Amino acid sequence: MDIHVKKSRKVKGVRQKLKLFRANEPLKSVIMWGISYSFEQLNHVNKRTMLLPDDFKSYLKVKVDNHLFNKDNMPSRFQFKEYCPLVFADLRAKFGVADSADLLSSWTKRQPHWDSSLGRADARFLCTQNRRYVLRLITCEEVEQVHQVLQAYHGYIVECSAATLLPQYLAMYRATVEDTDYYLLMMRCVFNPRYKIHRKYDLKGSTIDREASEKERSKELPTYKDVDFVTARECIEVGPAEKARLMSTLRADVDFLQRENLMDYSLLVGVHDRSRLGEDEAVDGAPCDLDEAGEADADGADSEAEEAAAAAAGATVSAGDDDDEEEAALVAPSEESFAVTSASGQCVYFISIISILTKYGVRKRTAQTYKSMKHGSSSENQLSTVRPEVYARRFLEFIEASMQ
Numbered sequence: 001m002d003i004h005v006k007k008s009r010k011v012k013g014v015r016q017k018l019k020l021f022r023a024n025e026p027l028k029s030v031i032m033w034g035i036s037y038s039f040e041q042l043n044h045v046n047k048r049t050m051l052l053p054d055d056f057k058s059y060l061k062v063k064v065d066n067h068l069f070n071k072d073n074m075p076s077r078f079q080f081k082e083y084c085p086l087v088f089a090d091l092r093a094k095f096g097v098a099d100s101a102d103l104l105s106s107w108t109k110r111q112p113h114w115d116s117s118l119g120r121a122d123a124r125f126l127c128t129q130n131r132r133y134v135l136r137l138i139t140c141e142e143v144e145q146v147h148q149v150l151q152a153y154h155g156y157i158v159e160c161s162a163a164t165l166l167p168q169y170l171a172m173y174r175a176t177v178e179d180t181d182y183y184l185l186m187m188r189c190v191f192n193p194r195y196k197i198h199r200k201y202d203l204k205g206s207t208i209d210r211e212a213s214e215k216e217r218s219k220e221l222p223t224y225k226d227v228d229f230v231t232a233r234e235c236i237e238v239g240p241a242e243k244a245r246l247m248s249t250l251r252a253d254v255d256f257l258q259r260e261n262l263m264d265y266s267l268l269v270g271v272h273d274r275s276r277l278g279e280d281e282a283v284d285g286a287p288c289d290l291d292e293a294g295e296a297d298a299d300g301a302d303s304e305a306e307e308a309a310a311a312a313a314g315a316t317v318s319a320g321d322d323d324d325e326e327e328a329a330l331v332a333p334s335e336e337s338f339a340v341t342s343a344s345g346q347c348v349y350f351i352s353i354i355s356i357l358t359k360y361g362v363r364k365r366t367a368q369t370y371k372s373m374k375h376g377s378s379s380e381n382q383l384s385t386v387r388p389e390v391y392a393r394r395f396l397e398f399i400e401a402s403m404q
Contacts, residue, residue, distance in 0.1 A: 034080030079176035205398030239343035264358035
């Protein structure tokens with residue numbers, strides 16, 4: 001009689017792997033959550049008439065470690081940190097962004113999108129759908145530089161009553177997602193979404209290696225530089241009175257930057273040409289690539305996608321046949337922080353100093369020496385890397401010569 005013995009197999013217990021949801025860009029979810037959280041915490045803090053030295057060293061930090069909670073919307077583990085919350089809250093009030101509800105809804109009501117058309121070609125910006133505010137990705141060295149100049153920057157903003165062309169810093173964060181730190185600096189957007197920007201310049205006053213590359217020129221809205229500005233015979237025509245006001249503000253701003261030993265800043269100039277309104281489909285914001293920005297809504301509903309596309313392009317404006325209706329839909333330049341109307345009324349210029357966080361230290365001194373050897377000592381004053389006092393004088397001379 002045959003007896004079949006069935007061999008038993010040892011099964012090793014394996015822990016079930018939990019498939020956690022990861023959004024297309026979890027960084028956006030963390031930023032939206034973190035901004036909402038920080039504003040909620042600020043509501044419980046009494047406002048003071050005077051900031052203390054410790055306020056410039058303070059921070060708000062939260063660490064989230066969830067397990068199977070809200071995994072459809074957020075990463076399971078992340079950290080969010082806000083630097084000097086009371087200082088930036090006071091700066092927001094000085095810059096007229098005291099309505100925290102508007103600022104909060106701008107970041108949390110609709111998903112922000114990536115946009116590289118708002119500043120230098122090498123900068124990355126996360127922009128709100130209404131295009132009022134931006135978060136710029138910065139390095140940890142720039143975070144340290146902000147800490148070094150923040151007290152002087154705050155004092156200068158108070159002294160000039162926020163009548164400045166310097167960047168309007170509104171907050172600074174660090175978001176840690178998937179063991180990667182992202183440092184973000186919030187600013188008010190220089191351009192207005194209702195004015196289509198037709199030309200954009202980044203001006204330093206230097207003519208050596210200051211020309212847009214072919215790759216940059218191929219973009220829909222390229223960032224041109226000093227040589228391109230001179231070659232195109234571009235001129236900022238604002239009239240004598242407005243020129244005197246702008247140059248007075250610029251001199252005060254540049255003097256502050258020079259005192260702080262800062263250089264390598266530039267003047268961002270966006271030009272809205274009203275004569276080209278008939279060529280454009282609508283009076284909307286600067287172009288935004290929705291593919292680069294990411295999906296507005298994961299569900300992909302048609303109506304929501306259309307709303308997201310409209311919001312990404314700026315506030316919806318009626319594209320009627322009457323030119324007067326189009327002009328009436330535009331926001332008055334007097335209501336804008338960086339807008340200046342040309343003397344002829346033909347153009348609207350958006351002007352601001354950007355990238356002010358570069359210290360003239362060992363690295364810049366080395367770069368200056370290298371470039372002097374490369375281009376010759378006779379061209380030293382035209383290099384982009386020079387001493388702060390030389391940089392400031394050349395910058396102001398170039399801008400003053402470019403205005404009429």
